[in-house]
Amino acid sequence: MHPSRWAAVTSIAAKIGYTPQTLHDWLKKAEIDSGKRAGVPTEMAEKLKVLERENRELRQANEILRKASAYFATAELDRRPKP
Incomplete structure (x- = not known):
């Protein structure tokens, strides 16, 4: 002992x-x-880690889409009308 x-x-x-x-x-x-x-049990901590990673990736994808949308909207406005 x-x-x-x-x-x-x-x-x-x-x-x-x-x-x-x-x-x-x-x-x-x-x-x-x-x-x-x-x-926090190991299984729950692992699930949380996966969800946090997915959330980060989705936020990055949304930011890329937001910037692309703004870029194409500006490009559309800059186009001159064709005669």
Whole structure:
């Protein structure tokens, strides 16, 4: 038995070849994913990341379309009427 959680993590990490901080982070993530600790579960964080990327791409596409629309509208106004 170890005197503290950190002592246990440090002892186990040394035996399996990882840093104590890495093992501690894995434990926290596992506790969050299992509902034993408050936080955003891994699956939800991954979905959020995908949605944020899609949102950024859509905003960029909208900006490109807005600029293209303004460009073509200006070009249409600049055209001289044909006799």
